[in-house]
Amino acid sequence: MKTKLFLLATSATAFFAIHSASAVAQATIKIGEINSYKAQPAFLEPYKKGWELAQDEINAAGGVNGRKLETIFRDDNATPGDAVRVAEELVSREKVALLSGTFLSNVGLAVGDFAKQRKVLFIASEPLTDKLTWANGNDYTFRLRANTAMQTAMLVPEAAKLNKKRWGIVYPNYEYGQSAANWFKKYLLSQATGGVEFVEQAAPLGRIDAGSVVQAMLDAKVDAIFNVTFGADLQKFVREGNTRGLFNNRPVVSLLSGEPEYLDTLKDETPNGWIVTGYPWTEINTPEHKAFRDAYQKKFNDYPRLGSVVGYATVKSIAAMLKKSGSTDVAKMQAAMKNLEVMSPFGKIVWRAQDNQSTMGAYVGKLAKKDGKGVMVDWRYVDGKSVQPTDDEVKRLRVGAKK
Amino acid sequence: MSKALEVSGLKKSFGGVAAVRGIDFHADAGEAVALIGSNGAGKTTCFNLINGQLTPDGGRVSLFGLDITGRSPELLFRSGVARTFQITATFASMSVRENVQMALMSRHREVAGFFSLATSRHTVAANELLADVGLSEQASRPCAALAYGDLKRLELAVALANEPRLLLMDEPTAGMSPEERNALMRLALRVCRERKLALLFTEHDMDVVFTHADRIIVMNRGRLIAQGSPSEVRANEEVRAVYLGSLHV
Amino acid sequence: MTAFFVQTLNGLASASSLFLVAVGLSLIFGVTRIVNFAHGSFYMLGVYIAYTCATSLSGALGFWGGVLAAGLAVAVIGVLVEMLVLRRIYSSPELLQLIATFALVLIIKDAALAIWGPEDLLGPRAPGFTGAVEIFGRAFPTYDLLLIALGVAMLLVLTALMKKTRFGLLLRAATEDREMTDALGVNQKLLFTAVFALGSFLAGIGGALQLPREPATLAMDLGIIADVFVVVVIGGLGSLHGAFVAAIIISLVKAYCIGLGSQTLFGVEFEFSKLTLVAEFIVMALVLVFKPNGLFGKPIIHSQTSAAVELPLGKPSNIQLGALLAGILLLAAMPAVFDEYTSVLATDVLIFALFAASLGLIIGTAGLGSFGHAAYFGLGAYGAALATQAGFGFLSSLFLGAALALAAAMVFGWFCVRLSGTYMAMLTLAFAQIVWSIVFQWDAVTGGSNGLVGIWPPEALSDRDYFYWTTLTVCGVGVLVCWWVVYTPFGYALRAARDSTVKALAIGLSVKRLQWAGFALAGGLAGVAGAVYVFSKGSISPEVSAIPRSVDALVMVLLGGINTLLGPVVGAAVFTYLQDTLARSTDYWRAVLGAVILLLVMLFPRGIVGSIKQFAQRRRAA
Known part of the structure; x- marks a missing residue:
């Protein structure tokens, strides 16, 4: 019986091999x-x-x-x-x-x-x-x-201009979020004029407990926020933040939130004035x-x-x-x-x-609400070239890279 | 010579309700002792205290002078105690012979074995045991295909694989026809005599008890109220009172 | 202190919806003993249906009517699922029912994609509860207050239902003692359908009530089901109040972890918010270690899976040995006949065959449930990858990977075999999740979510055919070990313990120790499979030890046939082949895969090999 099954399995595979090879x-x-x-x-x-x-x-x-x-x-x-x-x-x-x-x-x-x-x-x-x-x-x-480093670097000059001391960072708890948070801290420390300090919240991807996170940010008395969450996490975070007044007088710098994939789902919850990277497709002419x-x-x-x-x-x-x-x-x-x-x-x-x-590159601008929808205003294109590290730094970063 | 099984001062209560209130009795090698009592008399608790299902609150159980009180079923097996179950318990996915072989492998501490075929272990001994209980012809059949009476005999063969010095049988004849009952008990008694092992069994069929037991121990409300030969017990007033004359034997 | 208090309220608000979904699952499990994976999908459907209602009919009617409509619609779906699918397989092994519900997850997810599209749908706020009130100087959403109240109200309603009505009495009776309900002369079919309706209704409502708090997404189903399992298990399977307490515990623990944020402990900065990834599983593992039946649960009497169909093994016959030899030769000759990709696919099949066969040892031979076998697969893979990076050779790396998996299986197994049935399965799941989260977060060693790359076999073996032969040798030996074990005294002792634990104890078998050894052995063998896997792919990342991988293994074993030697191997081949083929030939491959699994489960409840064997037996008997 075992042999029979093996034969069956192998002949089925063979059939498929011939089937798809003929399409060349x-x-x-x-x-x-x-x-x-x-x-x-x-x-x-x-x-x-x-x-x-x-x-x-x-x-x-x-x-x-x-x-x-x-x-x-x-x-x-x-x-x-x-x-x-x-x-x-x-x-x-x-x-x-x-x-x-x-x-x-x-x-x-x-x-x-x-x-x-x-x-x-x-x-x-x-x-x-x-x-x-x-x-x-x-x-x-x-x-x-x-x-990630380039996307973050596009936003940091804007963040530094805000001149805020205590930054809350909200990020999804995996490599992208961690990496964005780290670049942000590194770049901001080098660009900020006054001293800065950071409060972090790592949320499980797709399953943020937004109410608690917003609360923790309020309790930590942050002056500004760097947001890395996206998709469903972003929507939860924005709604809770709006309800609980987290974004009142507290500027937010946010990665990718201006991309239609994420922005369009926010509709009338779109927070005003967030500084984001994104894609204002209606306005690029x-x-x-x-x-x-x-x-x-x-x-x-x-x-x-x-x-x-x-x-x-x-x-x-x-x-x-x-x-x-x-x-x-x-x-x-x-x-x-x-x-x-x-x-x-x-x-x-x-x-x-x-x-x-x-x-x-990507477009950096501010979020605004227009006819119950989110749009990007005051945007400008940031060429990827301008946010890449120096060639020496790249060489150093690629040291682990193999031929 | 010390008694095969000696029980003294055995006690157990559940949540403040005393089920067994200090029991003393014994069983000799080659002797069949029945433990009887009406429902709630404490005989099942008493039995489970001896077979390791329950741990006693007090008292002592010893086997040929060796203290085995409160030992786990596994350790009791190593001490030479074997048991059968009221609801037959066998290994359904194995053949009749393999059931016995399993017990033999356990007895010889071979269950951690990785380098041999289980079915080739102790075949001769297993066949002898099966012959002893009259299951030779069924040896290769799936255990799941056995008739109820045959399962009981298989349980006995599995128990005997341990060459026990004490055999505990819980309601051995439950669910059998009268002929089957007597046949099984005759078989149990024969091995008890031949192998010089002490046999302690509980049983609710008084016919079986008074026909086959050498000695009978009667419990009521957690206490031992009588013990002795069948005729002595039959004559005991208190037993008669408790059983309300139900002992028409 | 006020921060603590507000975080408590946050936790309670999250607990409400979790409670509703969990209690539905718990009731269904209590009565039918089905671990319903699709319960998370019911929850997801609740959110989507509520979204559709709330956006097509505006205002209070749209929203609150939508909540009710979602509950009712999901109840109808639950009833259909029960009547059309589950009713046909109640007599099958419990794990098979689990696989059927998993197939439903796949189908429902694709159906939702087809109906509602891929984008996240953020619903409106609840009419009348859009704002916030001030509590201790913090703006707290009024809707969250409403949720807390609704959670308590639902608890009271359900308690009354259970205590005061005949339906409730029957539910409780069926949960505690199935035979008793039979004796009561209850129409069991009707009872099962009714409890599915109730449970699904609660899942639908629980989902719909989340609409103002989170968008409807296609990832919600599996996102919540793990949480729900945890709640149900911590509370005690079948326990109404247990589900309530556990939902609160889990939600509070998470809220407090977030509230704590970064703290310095013993001079080390610790990010508590990162714990939210795994906190619930740590709590579950702790509860199960100390309370083997959950906080409020009673020991479950599991219906015996029909072990009786299994024929005695005896010795492998000459025909079987001949077939085995022929099979090995055929497999070895395969690369000569087929193209290179066939070798790649066959390599996957062989790896999963060993993975499934090792799981087969646990759930078939030893009769123990495991939902977390991927932990050992993953540890084997990571162990081998790390060993390679540390400079060890190919074979040493395989060995070290397997050793790591074995060691972990010994530690986890020691706790797991002390539990029984579904609780044990859930503890294996908890350990697997803990392993996963460590691998996922320990960036410096495991590469975090990105994993490790560049783990290729030595140059001489890197050719696809050569690597196939290597895999055939390593995994082939592994599978043969799995098969051989079943014939040895050790394998017999495992089966003895499975067939009748009391009897096994009475003949002096150390049941727990045997099961522990079996668990460890299976873990080690899964580790071998994982170690080979990493070399076949050149990279490894945390999802190899995640829940879906464990479920894949279960599907393979049950598809092929539990309690058969060849089953897991055939299951692995069929499953891998199906996945590969379907993913290529249709956009809705997930649903098709689900449908195929469902069909196989319903047509061949004993699995493919099991059914062939049964067919052969019947013909021989006739």
Whole structure:
């Protein structure tokens, strides 16, 4: 009986192997896109739309070097182990030219390390962890979005200008939150004129006890707040803070809260005057953004989120890189990525040679309520280039990075 | 020579209610002793004090002079005490023989064994025990497939695997037909004589008790009210009074 | 002091909704003995339905009507689930019912995604309770005061229901003694359906009442279910007042941890707010160690899982040995026939086969529940990863990983085997969560939530096929050990203790010590699987020891067939293959996976291998 079952199992596997191998088409350049579509749909559904928009545009214009782009989307089940297995499948069975995607930092790091091990190119679009391009960086892994340190650095000058002494920090209790809190403390200490001190609250991701946290901040008599929470935690924190008067006369500096993914859910709870990083999509009227926004709205009858921009810019970067390399040879693609210039909806970005990090920036502004919805006002674009550490510092940070 | 089982001053109360109020009795090697009493007389408590299910508040239980008071079931087994249950307890996922082998492996302290097949351990001894209780033909059958009477005999074989010096049987014939009862008790008595072990059993069927017991101990309200041979007990006035003439034997 | 008082009020407000959800689960468990994983999904549906009502009908009617509507709608869903799914599997092993409810979690989550979309939905504030009142100089939300009052009111209503009505009497009777209810001539089917309706109603209300406090999100279901399990277990399974007290304890402990913030203890700065990640599990572990049946619980009499179908093992027959050899040869030859990715997938299957087989030892052979087996998988993985980073070679790292898992299983197992049934399972869960949170937070050593990367096998083995053969050797030996153990005197003693504990004690077996050894052995073997896993992926992060991984292992064992040797291995293969295939072929793969599991559970309650065996037996008998 055991033999029978083994036979059954193996023949089933064989069937599948043949089934999917037949789909190989020579004319296209295949991209293997791995993401936590199921676990993070709020960000990744717009991301996928942005992706498809860019790919369609490129293919409609004849593709890259005469070959069309084809993307194979795979769900990583929000776990690094599954992501690596999926990556194996994309590389060995689907024969993709390169890998891209990932949302969660641990998944991004795992796939990045896999890329190094299997010598494939990996364009990480979204994971924010500093380690991806610094401590754990490698020659095969490139990242589009501004990392945690950069995002924090965009806000610190604004925080320093507030001239507040006692800062409360609220952050989700995992690497992103801890890292943001640490950068904030480090940067603010170096930029603040008077002395500063910090009170911290680490909340379990997605399960903040907002009432208690707000209360603790009030009891600690903080003068200002740095918020790192996002998503459901942010909504709970904002509502409790509004009810309990935490934000009266107490300025708040907040990471990512101006991104439509998080801001739009706040609706009439949107707190006034928060200094945030984000994406004021209605108001950016540069030609490149306008073109992107119009095309997106036309195609999907929906407005773009930040995820849409990230997905779009990732594909555009890949296409530009392929055009430059003229080949899907890994070494040539690696070389092409170095100092690659790409036009993104946020303007021109450069893929830095020293740490494989793009210079895509973010918008810093203030939150305001308009017609019962949250918007960003007084915003300005902060180029990623301006918030990156010095080359020497980068070299030092990348000391752990392996070839 | 010291008595096989000697119980003296045994006491137990539950939340202030005395269930057993100081009991003394004994059982000799090769002797079958029945412990009887009406419901609530304390015989089950008394029995459980001896078999290690309960710890006594006072008194002493000794086996051939060795103090075994309050020992756990596990240690009692090591001291040479074996028991059977009112509701048969066997290892349902094993064969009849494996049930006996399990007890033999435990007796020989082999249960931590990683390097042998359990079914190959003590096969001969297990077969002998099964032959002794008349289960040879059933040896390889799943234990779960046995008839009730056969399960009882299997329990006996498992108990005997320990070469016990004291065998405790709790309501051994409960749920059996009259013929089966007598057959089982004859079997129990035979092994008791052959192996020179002391047999203490509780039983509510007075036919069984007066037919098979060498000596009978009668409890009422936590006290021992009579003990002696079946004829002596039958003649005892107090016993008659307590049982309200129900002893039509 | 005022800060302390206000934090107490915060805790009490959080406790209310937790109590409602928990008491629903507790009542359902008390009567049906089902550990309903989908209870968290009912709660989530409550929030979503209330959101829809409150936003489509504005004002007080929309909100308060929505709360009631959410309760009723979820009650209807609960009844449907009970009648269509659970009723068919009441006679199956308890763990199988658990897996069925887990499948429902997957289905409900995807259904919610399809209906309400991916974005978080922040509901309106409760009409009439939008503001705050001043208490000790602090603005305190009026809605939170209302919640505190509602919690107490619901406790009183439920107490009256339990004490004063016939339905309550039946519920209590069924909780304490199932056979007694049979004797009372109660229509058990109706009672089960009714308690599901009541429990689901409470979950729906509990969810709906949270609407002004938190947005509806797709992560709420598993977010709350762990809390609810903890509350139910601390209070004592089936205990109404226990759930109330435990909900308050848990909520207060969390509120105080947040209130304490950073404190300096013995010269070391300690961040108490970080404890909120795990505080409830620490409390649960402590309670269970000292009160094995929770604070107000009574020992549960578990219905015997049908061990009788299991035939005596005997000796492995020549046919079986031949099949085994052939199987090994086939597996070894696989890379020659199939593509590289098949080797990758098969490597995963082999690792999970060992993981599942080791869990099979605990829940099958030893008959003990474990919801936290991933702890040992994870510790094996981290142990191996850390050893590699410290410069140890591949084999030494595997060994050290397994040793770490074994050591942990010995420590945790010592406490776990002292409990029984669901309580034991919950203690294993608590330990697993504690392990997870340590791994998650100990940045300097474990890399925190990011984990550790760059843990690859030596160059010579890094080829996919070579690594597959390595895995086949290591995990194959591991699985063979799991199988072999069952045939040894030790395995027999474990089964003896499972079949009849009193009898096992009476024949001199040290039941607890045997179970402890079995638990430790299984933990060590899971550690081996984890250690190989880390090398197959090159990285490791905390989710390897999280609850879903433990549940995966349970699904594998039960899908394949508990109490069969081949079951966990087949279960691992089927599960891994399904997950891999479904994730590739459909957007709603989670729901499809849930549906497939549900179908398998209902069609093959003995698991795949168990059912094949039963079929073969029947044919032989006929």
